[in-house]
Amino acid sequence: xxxDAQHGQDGQHGQDEELAGRVLRDGSEEAFRALYRRxxxxxxxxxxxxxxxxxxxxxxxxxxTWIRAMERLSGFRWEASFRTWLCGIGxxxxxxxxxxxxxxxEEAAPETxxxxxxxxxxxxxxLEMDLEExxxxxxxxxxxxxxxxxxxxxTHEEIARELGITAGTSRSQLHFARRTxxxxxxxxxxx
Amino acid sequence: xxxxxxxxxxxxxxxxxxxxxxxxxxxxxxxEERLVRALKARGILHPPRSxxxxxxxxxxxxxxxxxLLLFLSGLAVGHWTAKRPEPPVxxxxxxxxQPVSGPRQVYWF
Numbered sequence: 001x002x003x004d005a006q007h008g009q010d011g012q013h014g015q016d017e018e019l020a021g022r023v024l025r026d027g028s029e030e031a032f033r034a035l036y037r038r039x040x041x042x043x044x045x046x047x048x049x050x051x052x053x054x055x056x057x058x059x060x061x062x063x064x065t066w067i068r069a070m071e072r073l074s075g076f077r078w079e080a081s082f083r084t085w086l087c088g089i090g091x092x093x094x095x096x097x098x099x100x101x102x103x104x105x106e107e108a109a110p111e112t113x114x115x116x117x118x119x120x121x122x123x124x125x126x127l128e129m130d131l132e133e134x135x136x137x138x139x140x141x142x143x144x145x146x147x148x149x150x151x152x153x154x155t156h157e158e159i160a161r162e163l164g165i166t167a168g169t170s171r172s173q174l175h176f177a178r179r180t181x182x183x184x185x186x187x188x189x190x191x
Numbered sequence: 192x193x194x195x196x197x198x199x200x201x202x203x204x205x206x207x208x209x210x211x212x213x214x215x216x217x218x219x220x221x222x223e224e225r226l227v228r229a230l231k232a233r234g235i236l237h238p239p240r241s242x243x244x245x246x247x248x249x250x251x252x253x254x255x256x257x258x259l260l261l262f263l264s265g266l267a268v269g270h271w272t273a274k275r276p277e278p279p280v281x282x283x284x285x286x287x288x289q290p291v292s293g294p295r296q297v298y299w300f
Contacts, residue, residue: 027237041215
């Protein structure tokens with residue numbers, strides 16, 4: 001899935017606005033389905049990884065996110081991309097789920113010293129197999145920044161606004177998150 | 192929205208890692224239908240437009256005009272009927288009555 005950076009170039013922003021307008025004006029099911037199919041894969045990928053791979057919870061959150069988004073659609077000002085706004089709602093919903101008392105989560109402690117990288121290792125590992133586990137092991141805040149930046153394409157300034165942190169913190173935590181993921185991947189690969 | 196993957200603070204970006212990260216995962220097929228039903232139940236989505244009201248704005252205006260024309264035609268017919276001259280009343284005295292004498296029998300010799 002291309003990142004949000006391509007929204008303006010591809011005219012997707014305008015198409016989203018047109019589809020959303022039809023949903024608001026006519027309650028158009030067809031327009032909603034088009035919006036759903038454009039943005040749900042990215043939203044689901046984002047939420048599923050935030051939750052550490054809990055598919056059922058992720059589907060429930062995706063559903064809640066779309067319902068909340070449609071209920072608030074008339075208030076959306078289109079200053080950000082529709083996907084960014086949608087995933088922001090998804091992020092808040094996922095945080096609510098993660099804060100539930102019954103949900104015990106194993107959070108890895110932040111590491112201050114990243115392990116040295118092994119040159120060429122990245123070519124020998126199956127990223128798609130191990131990446132999900134590497135992301136799951138990241139501490140929550142680092143995971144959010146990695147996903148917001150590398151999956152959704154938000155800038156550090158946008159992440160800072162979304163998470164209530166500084167852009168510098170976002171940069172340093174992204175750096176840490178990437179190092180940690182890479183370290184996990186290299187550690188799990190054959191020598 | 193813009194990427195800053197090429198900014199000076201973003202030198203540790205790993206294209207392969209990012210490509211793997213952007214691999215889309217998809218939810219179950221039933222989620223879309225479940226969601227559409229939920230939005231319909233909340234009144235956010237409506238039945239397809241063709242079932243609710245058909246035609247364009249011009250078509251709807253023509254239909255409204257036709258209904259108005261029909262109504263005005265009915266009004267005019269009613270008005271005309273009320274004002275037209277009454278037909279002549281046939282008086283009972285003018286009615287020729289045949290004497291009721293039963294069937295007449297004529298005998299020919």
